[in-house]
Amino acid sequence: MGKKMNNWRADFPILAQKVNDEPLVYLDNAATTQKPLAVLQTVRDFYENDNANIHRGVHTLAQRATERYEQVRQKVTDFIHGNDWHEVVFTKGTTEALNWVAASYGATHVKAGDEIVLSYLEHHSNLVPWQQLAKKVGAKLKYIELTADGQLDLQSAADLITDRTAIVALCHASNVMGVVNPIQAVSQLAHAHGAVMVVDGAQAVPHLPVDVQELGADFYAFSGHKMLAPTGVGVLWGKLALLNEMPPLEFGGEMIANVGLYETDFKEVPYKFEGGTQNIAGVIGLGAAIDYLQAIGLEQITKHEQELISYVLPQLQAIDGLEIYGPQDPSLRTGILSFNLTGLHPHDLASALDMDGVAVRAGHHCAQPLMNYLGVSATARASFYLYNTKEDADLLIKAILDAKEFFLNGSC
Structure with missing residues (x-):
């Protein structure tokens, strides 16, 4: 680990x-993260010195821009422990990546009578x-149940995944329960029945070490803006053989x-999926974000978040009328905490x-089926990241207690 957490x-x-008029305590990291100077300066440097379109020109700027863009593909491969840089496709984000898998791979491999297995934890993306694909081809959706504390029920998964299962699509980490x-x-389980495993990694890649091969994923998607990179850039990683089977969805360029x-x-993978002018600066910014995260170390980030959650969760649990969703054991969750205060709307x-x-x-955090499963319409959500501190946690607790006193007890 080269970078120390106290320098953040x-x-x-x-x-x-x-x-x-109060110091900013930013606890909306599950929605998007802030950007370090290293990323901001990298994007600015690209626009000031190397701005040109990629893969097209023979002039010096075009060659430099292309080289910087393509270097990030290898960085991503190393970061998630992929096997081959050809397996990395740049997208607008997790949403586009998952839509591509459903609309391209799914549309050509899932047929009437097949089953698609999801969970109640899933983000709408x-x-x-998968709903749209199931309607289009006549497939059936099935949902893995949750345990009493909001974890995935593996027995339910074993019961639902059968030889009729074509796709299993799950989030690596929940954006609501943590x-x-x-x-x-x-x-x-999926591979034992010949199914393909699709993973939404948006809430995992920024927070813990990810090895797509060890996980057994066939497709893995994530967004740059949730891991310190610019908005509008993301990654679809897929096994090369599967990507080769997928027809492109956008044509031109x-x-x-x-x-x-x-x-x-069409060109070979990954280029057959990257039609038109890409978010070149965003991809280069993603590379800078990966460099920053690796300088700290994902293990250290995981440890830091665990320490924060272990510090703040017992204090939240002690607030009368505050209901916290998901595991009550800090070791079983990321830095995401969703809660409601009795008598007060989360907004x-x-x-x-x-x-x-x-x-x-x-x-509802783009997870309305999960809200329905929990029996609520919405929650408040505090999400911690590498730059948050125990002082931030203290200010969160104080603000909740102040709100409770003002709204519920009528004093300030």
């Missing part, structure tokens, strides 16, 4: 500001595309090898916290 704050200029799913165990009047030949709670400079998210 100076790297994130946005965190130095005040909100509503890993649920709606639970980390046993992807390796489910992958083994540099995904084409040769065009005739009536027929077109009102979030607004009250914002007045104290504490930024949390309130709503």
Whole structure:
């Protein structure tokens, strides 16, 4: 580990500001993370010195831009322990990546009567595309149950995954409950029945070491903006043999090898999926974010978040009327905590916290089936990351207690 955790704050200029005359406590990291100077400076450097379109020009700027862009493909491969840089496809984000798998691989491999197995934990991005595919081809959706504390029920998974299962699609970590799913165990179940394992890694890649081969994933998707990189860039990793079977979904630009009047030949993987001008600066910024995270070490980030959750969770559990969703054991979750305060709508709670400079998210978190499963319409969500501290946790607790006193007891 080259970078020390206590050097974090100076790297994130946005965190130095005040909100509503209070120091900013940013706890909405599950929605998007802040960007360190290293990423901001890398993006600026690209635009100031190397800005050109990639793969097309023979001039110096075009060659430099292409080299910087393609270097990130290898960085991503190493970061998630892939086997071959050809398996890395750049996308707009997790949502686009999962849609591509459903609309391309799914549409050509899933047929009427097949089954697609999901869980109640899924983000809409890993649920709606499979709904649409099932409607289109006549497949059936099945949902893995959860245990009493919100973890994936492996017995339910074993019962639901059968020889009729074509796809199993799960989040690696929940964006609401903070639970980390046993992807390796489910992958083994899926492969034993000839099914393909699709993993939404948006809430895992920024927070814990990921080895796609060890997990047994066939496809793995994640977003840059949740791991310190710019918005509008993400990754679809897939096994090369499967990517080769997938037809492209967007046509034009540099995904084409040769065009005739009536027929077109496409380039090899991954380029056949990257039509048009890509988010070049975003990809280069993603490379800088990976460098930053690796300088700290994902193991150290995981440890830091565990320490924060172990510190704050007991204090939240001690607040009368505050219900916390998901495992009550800090070791079983990432830095995400979803909760509700009895008698107060989560939007009102979030607004009250914002007045104290504490930024949390309130709503259904793009997980309405999970909200229905929990019997609520919405929750408040505080999500910690590498630059958060115990002082941030203290201010969160204080803001919740202040809101409770003001709204429920009528005093300030």
